[in-house]
Amino acid sequence: MPTNRQWILRRRPTGEIGPEDLELVETQTPELKDGEVLVRTTYLSLDPTNRIWMSDQDQYLPPVEIGDVMRGGVIGVVEQSNSPDLHVGQIVNPGLGGWQDYTVLPAAMARPSLQIPGVPMTAYMSALGATGLTAWFGLMDIGKPQPGETVVVSAAAGAVGSIVGQLAKLKGCRVIGIAGSPDKCRWLTEELGFDAAIDYRNEDVGAALDRHAPNGVDINFENVGGEIMDAVIARMNNFSRMPLCGMISTYNIDGQIPGPKDFARVLMRRILIKGFIVIDYLPRAAEAMAELIPLVASGQIKWKTHAVDGLENAAEAVKLLFSGAHDGKLLVRVSPEPNT
Amino acid sequence: MPTNRQWILRRRPTGEIGPEDLELVETQTPELKDGEVLVRTTYLSLDPTNRIWMSDQDQYLPPVEIGDVMRGGVIGVVEQSNSPDLHVGQIVNPGLGGWQDYTVLPAAMARPSLQIPGVPMTAYMSALGATGLTAWFGLMDIGKPQPGETVVVSAAAGAVGSIVGQLAKLKGCRVIGIAGSPDKCRWLTEELGFDAAIDYRNEDVGAALDRHAPNGVDINFENVGGEIMDAVIARMNNFSRMPLCGMISTYNIDGQIPGPKDFARVLMRRILIKGFIVIDYLPRAAEAMAELIPLVASGQIKWKTHAVDGLENAAEAVKLLFSGAHDGKLLVRVSPEPNT
Numbered sequence: 001m002p003t004n005r006q007w008i009l010r011r012r013p014t015g016e017i018g019p020e021d022l023e024l025v026e027t028q029t030p031e032l033k034d035g036e037v038l039v040r041t042t043y044l045s046l047d048p049t050n051r052i053w054m055s056d057q058d059q060y061l062p063p064v065e066i067g068d069v070m071r072g073g074v075i076g077v078v079e080q081s082n083s084p085d086l087h088v089g090q091i092v093n094p095g096l097g098g099w100q101d102y103t104v105l106p107a108a109m110a111r112p113s114l115q116i117p118g119v120p121m122t123a124y125m126s127a128l129g130a131t132g133l134t135a136w137f138g139l140m141d142i143g144k145p146q147p148g149e150t151v152v153v154s155a156a157a158g159a160v161g162s163i164v165g166q167l168a169k170l171k172g173c174r175v176i177g178i179a180g181s182p183d184k185c186r187w188l189t190e191e192l193g194f195d196a197a198i199d200y201r202n203e204d205v206g207a208a209l210d211r212h213a214p215n216g217v218d219i220n221f222e223n224v225g226g227e228i229m230d231a232v233i234a235r236m237n238n239f240s241r242m243p244l245c246g247m248i249s250t251y252n253i254d255g256q257i258p259g260p261k262d263f264a265r266v267l268m269r270r271i272l273i274k275g276f277i278v279i280d281y282l283p284r285a286a287e288a289m290a291e292l293i294p295l296v297a298s299g300q301i302k303w304k305t306h307a308v309d310g311l312e313n314a315a316e317a318v319k320l321l322f323s324g325a326h327d328g329k330l331l332v333r334v335s336p337e338p339n340t
Numbered sequence: 341m342p343t344n345r346q347w348i349l350r351r352r353p354t355g356e357i358g359p360e361d362l363e364l365v366e367t368q369t370p371e372l373k374d375g376e377v378l379v380r381t382t383y384l385s386l387d388p389t390n391r392i393w394m395s396d397q398d399q400y401l402p403p404v405e406i407g408d409v410m411r412g413g414v415i416g417v418v419e420q421s422n423s424p425d426l427h428v429g430q431i432v433n434p435g436l437g438g439w440q441d442y443t444v445l446p447a448a449m450a451r452p453s454l455q456i457p458g459v460p461m462t463a464y465m466s467a468l469g470a471t472g473l474t475a476w477f478g479l480m481d482i483g484k485p486q487p488g489e490t491v492v493v494s495a496a497a498g499a500v501g502s503i504v505g506q507l508a509k510l511k512g513c514r515v516i517g518i519a520g521s522p523d524k525c526r527w528l529t530e531e532l533g534f535d536a537a538i539d540y541r542n543e544d545v546g547a548a549l550d551r552h553a554p555n556g557v558d559i560n561f562e563n564v565g566g567e568i569m570d571a572v573i574a575r576m577n578n579f580s581r582m583p584l585c586g587m588i589s590t591y592n593i594d595g596q597i598p599g600p601k602d603f604a605r606v607l608m609r610r611i612l613i614k615g616f617i618v619i620d621y622l623p624r625a626a627e628a629m630a631e632l633i634p635l636v637a638s639g640q641i642k643w644k645t646h647a648v649d650g651l652e653n654a655a656e657a658v659k660l661l662f663s664g665a666h667d668g669k670l671l672v673r674v675s676p677e678p679n680t
Contacts, residue, residue, distance in 0.1 A: 060578075060608045225603070238400075239620075244607050259599025259606070263565070266599070267584050267615035268400045275607035280579075 001029040001038070001080075005311055007070045007099035012063075013054055015252050016322070021054065022070060022315045029102050037110055038080040039092055039103045041334040043125050044311070045073035046318045047159075051251040060277045070099040070314075075113055075125055077338045083107035089338060091115065093124060099314050101334060114289075116297055121337050126159055126329035127296045127303040128289070130278050134245060135163035136288035137281040142243035142274045143219040147172030150213045152232050155223035155248060156197065157184035159303075159329035164221045165194050166301050173219070176212045178205060178228060180324040192302055205231040219243070225250045230261045236271055244275040252322060304328025341369040341378070341420075345651055347410045347439035352403075353394055355592050356662070361394065362410060362655045369442050377450055378420040379432055379443045381674040383465050384651070385413035386658045387499075391591040400617045409438040410654075415453060415465055416443070417678045423447035429678060431455065433464060439654050441674060454629075456637055461677050466499055466669035467636045467643040468629070470618050475503035476628035477621040478583035482614045483559040487512030490553050492572050495563035495588060496537065497524035499643075499669035504561045505534050506641050513559070516552045518545060518568060520664040532642055545571040559583070565590045570601045576611055584615040592662060644668025 004027050013021045032038060053071050056063045064071050074097030078090045085107045086092065092110040097103050103110075113124050126132065138160075145151060151168040155161045156177025165175045165188065177188040177197045185197035196212035198205055205228055209217070216237040222229055225247025236242070250257040260266065266273065281288070295301040306326040308317040311334045320326040344367050353361045372378060393411050396403045404411050414437030418430045425447045426432065432450040437443050443450075453464050466472065478500075485491060491508040495501045496517025505515045505528065517528040517537045525537035536552035538545055545568055549557070556577040562569055565587025576582070590597040600606065606613065621628070635641040646666040648657040651674045660666040 058602075058605060058608055060610070247604065247607065250604070256602040257604045258601055259603030261598055262398075262596040263599035264587065264590070264597045265398060266613065267587065267617075268398050270400070270615045270617060270620060272615075273606065273613040275610045275612075277607075277610060280610060 001031060002102060003027070004029045004100055004102045007311070007314055009054060009064045009066055009068055009070050011066060012056055013051070014254060017051070017054070017315065017319060024312055024315075030104055032080055032082040032104060035083045035106055035108075036104055037078050037083055037086050037092075037107050039076040039094060039105065039110055040079045041074045041076045041097065041101055041103065041311070042337055043075050043122065043307070044097075044099060044314060044332040044334050045125050045130070046314070046321060046330040046332060047073065048246055048248045048251055048321050050318055051322070060279070071096055072099050073097065073125065073130060074103070075121065076103070078110070081107070086110060086112070091121065091338065093129075099311065101311060116293065119297055122305040122307070122329070122331065123296060123303070125331055126305055127163055127301060128292060131159040131329055132163055132292045132296070133281060133285055133288050134278040135160045135167060136292060137278065137284070138221060138243035138245050138276055139164050139167050139219070140288075141281070142272075142276060143221060143241050145171040145173050145219055148174070149218035150174045150176065150215060151219040151221065152176045152178065152209070152213065152217050153221045153223070154178045154228050154232070155246075156188055156194070157328070158223065160245060161221065161223055162188070162192060162303060162328065163301060166192055168219070169193050170295070170300070174213075176209070178224070200228055206234065209235050216240075221245060222247070224248055225257065233260050233265060233271070234262060236265070236269055238269050240269060240271050242271060242273045244273055248322065305331055307331045307333045309333050341371060342442060343367070344369045344440055344442045346441075347651070347654055349394060349404045349406055349408055349410050351406060352396055353391070354594060357391070357394070357655065357659060364652055364655075370444055372420055372422040372444060375423045375446055375448075376444055377418050377423055377426050377432075377447050379416040379434060379445065379450055380419045381414045381416045381437065381441055381443065381651070382431075382677055383415050383462065383647070384437075384439060384654060384672040384674050385465050385470070386654070386661060386670040386672060387413065388586055388588045388591055388661050390658055391662070400619070409440055411436055412439050413437065413465065413470060414443070415461065418450070421447070426450060426452070431461065431678065433469075439651065441651060456633065459637055462645040462647070462669070462671060463636060463643070465671055466645055467503055467641060468632055471499040471669055472503055472632045472636070473621060473625055473628050474585060474618040475500045475507060476632060477618065477624070478561060478585050478616055479504050479507050479559070480628075481621070482583035482612075482616060483561060483581050485511040485513050485559055488514070489558035490514045490516065490555060491559040491561065492516050492518065492549070492553065492557050493561045493563070494518045494568050494572070496528055496534070497668070498563065500585060501561065501563055502528070502532060502643060502668065503641060506532055508559070509533050510635070510640070514553075516549070518564070540568055546574065549575050556580075561585060562587070564588055565597060573600050573605060573611070574602060576605070576609055578609050580609060580611050582611060582613045584613055588662065645671055647671045647673045649673050
C-alpha cells in the first residue's frame, strides 16, 4: 500500500490560518478490508466552509477534531479495489473526503462520479458539483426569481456567485454582481452577461447599487456578510428574499458575527432571510442536475476553476479564498487526471 | 354636525412619546356628501405600530404627517348616513381610522363589522380583529407548527402573543411564553394552557429557556427584539422558523435597530426569518377567520381587553404598551357601546 500524505489539524486558527495550525504528515495507508477501495485523490475542493470546520464555533457539521485529517470535498480514481462494485480506474466522488493523497473507504461510500462527454473532470467539483447545487437551490428554492426582478449577488466572481448570476439571467432577472477587482467585474459583465458589476474595493457599494438597481433589490444572494450585506439590505424591496449562503467576510473573526445593522427593515419590508447548507438539498440533487447538466454541457453556463498544484500547497492555497486572489472555483490538483 | 375631538401629531417623538408630540383639538365634522356616512368611534385600538407611524423611519405605511390626525384602528356606529348601503345604528369597522370622536367617510370604506351572537364588540378589535389575524398568519403561514415542536412566544401575555400560544397548543406544540410579571406568567400557564412561562423581569431568560426547552426551539414568534430575541435565537434548532411580528423593545429608540447578535447561527442552523405585516394577509383573512370564529365563539381561545375610558386619555394610554402595565389588548373606549 502506498505512503499517504495527510494534512492534520493541529490547533484551531485564531484569525487567519497560521503555519502551526495544520501539519502535513506521512502515514501508511491501511490494508484494504473486504468491500473497501483505495482512492487516489485527483482534486481537492477548497471552500470557505473549510475555515468554519477548523473552528469550534457552533456549525452545521461537527468541527474537525484536533489531530484529525482536515475534511474536504474530493474527486479521485480507484487505484485498488476489494469490492465487485467498483473497478480500478473508475472515477469516484466520495462526498466529504480529506486533505490527503489517498482514502480507504467502503465501496458503497465512494459514489461513481458523473461523466458527461466533453465535460472536464473539474466540472464535477464546481458547476456540476456542490458549487452548482448550492447556487441552484439557494436561488431557486429560497430566492424564487421572477422575470423582471433585480438580483444582487455578492462574491459574484466566486464559484457559487458566478453560477447564481447566470441562472438568474436565464430566469429573466436583472443581475448585479459585487466582486473585488476590475478584471472580475469585466468577466461578470462581458463574459457572463451580468447587467452590472460593482467593484467593492474601488467603489462605494451603496451608491453603485442606487445607480444600477434604481428600483431596489428583490433577491440578495448573500455570500459575504458585514458592510456589503448592510448596503444591499438597505435597498431590498417589499417581499424580497435573502438566501444566506455564507458570510466569508467574517470567517476569520473570532466571536459572534452580528446580523443586519438595520433589522427593522426586515420587518418593514417583509423580507425573508433563510440560511441554507447544500448538504440539506442532496436528496433533491436530481432537480438541480436536470437543469444544470444541459446548461453546462452546452456552454450556456460558464465557469472557471483555479487549480493549485500539489497537496503540500493546500494550507497556503486556502487563504486565497479570503484574499480573493483566485479566479473561480479553487481546487488543489493532488495528482494528475486519469486518462479517461 | 357634532363637534369632533381629534388627536393631531404635532411633532415626531424622540424616545418616549412626550406631552408636546400630540395635541387634542376640537374641530367641526364636515357635512355629509352623497354616499358618505358619519361614524361615531366606539373603540380605538392602541398598538405598538402607532409609535412607528409617529416616526419617520422607513416603514410599511407612510408615516403620519405632522399636523394630521393620528392613525389608528377603530370600530364604531353609523350615526348619520347619506348612503342606501348603511343604516344608522349599524356597527362598522373602517379598517384604519383615526384618533377622533367621529369619522366622515364613503360608505364603501366603512365595512360592516362581524356580529356573532354572544361575542362582545371588543372581540372584533382583538381576537377576531387584526390581532387574531396577526397571530394566525404569522404562526400558520410562516411558523408552520408541527405537533411536538417547541414554540416560544415573546410578549406572550400581549394581545397577539396570547393568541399565538393558544393556537400553537391547539396544533399540538409545546409552548413557552415570555412575559413581564408573575401575574402575567400565571395567566399564561393556568388560564391559557401554556406549558411554561418565563418572567423576563425576574428570571434569566436564557437559563429559563434551557430548563423549559431542553430540546431547543422550533418556532420563535418574535414580538420583542433585542436581548430576549438573542436569548431565543441562541437556542433555535435546525430548520427552525422565526416569524418577525414586531420589536417593541426597540420602538422608542432612535436610529437603526441591530439584528441578531449571532447571525452565523441563522446560517448554521438554517433558520428562516420572515418579517410580516398583517395588512398583507387581509385578502386571505377568511382562511384565518374560518378557524378563529368557532374557537373564540366556543371559548376555546381566551383573550383579554384592557379598555381605557375617554379619547382624551389616548396619548397617555399608548405608553402602557411600552411599560407593559396593561393586560391583554389595549383599547380606548371613546364612546359607549351601542345597545345591540
